[in-house]
Amino acid sequence: MSVWCKYSVIACVSLSTALLITGCVEKKASQCQRLIQVVDAGDSLIDQKKGQQVITSFQLSRDLEAITTSLEELNLTDPNLKELQSQFSKVFENLSQAIAKASKALGAAKTAEASSSGREKLQNARTEIDTALTAAKTAAKQSDALINQLNKYCSQP
Known part of the structure; x- marks a missing residue:
């Protein structure tokens, strides 16, 4: 009877371990998917929307802010995914800010007059656009590096 009890305990522990591992894998997979x-x-x-007009660029900036908020609200529990989530959030926030800055500079450039102050406005706008493009x-x-990390991590069993 004691051998039978040992096998029962081993079977229960094995089944519990298998279910725990399977549950964790599914949880990781679903978190990766989200x-x-x-x-x-x-x-x-x-x-x-890249390369579009000023208004569209400004809207893209707002849309990327919403993506940042969505990322922050995912409530991931996997520590590696939480770190990637945080990094993606920063990337989309930086993109949003850079696009908003470029959009404002484009708007200022469009309203510049043909005068010395207008040329100065254009030069300032160009500098701001260049800075925003560098940041973007x-x-x-x-983002590309993070996507590679995410794909690599999520493809692991």
Whole structure:
């Protein structure tokens, strides 16, 4: 009888361990999926609206703010995914700010008059646009690196 009890205990522990591992894997997979969906939504917004008019750029900035908020509200429990979530949130926040800054500079450039003060306004706008583009390029590179990390982590069993 004691051998039978040992096998019963081993079977119960094995089954519990298997269910625990399976539950964790599904949890990680579902958390990965939720994070990927929000990041993809942000990337799609950028792809659809890049190079558009001032008003559209300003709206894109607002939309990216909403993506940042969505990222922050995911309530992920996996520590690696939480770190990626935080980093993606910063990237989308930086992109939003850079696009808003460029949009304001474009708006200022459009209203510049043909005068010395207008030329100064144009030069200031150009400097701000260049700064914003540099910030956006940096954020885009960070995003690409984070996407690679996310895909690598989420593809692991």
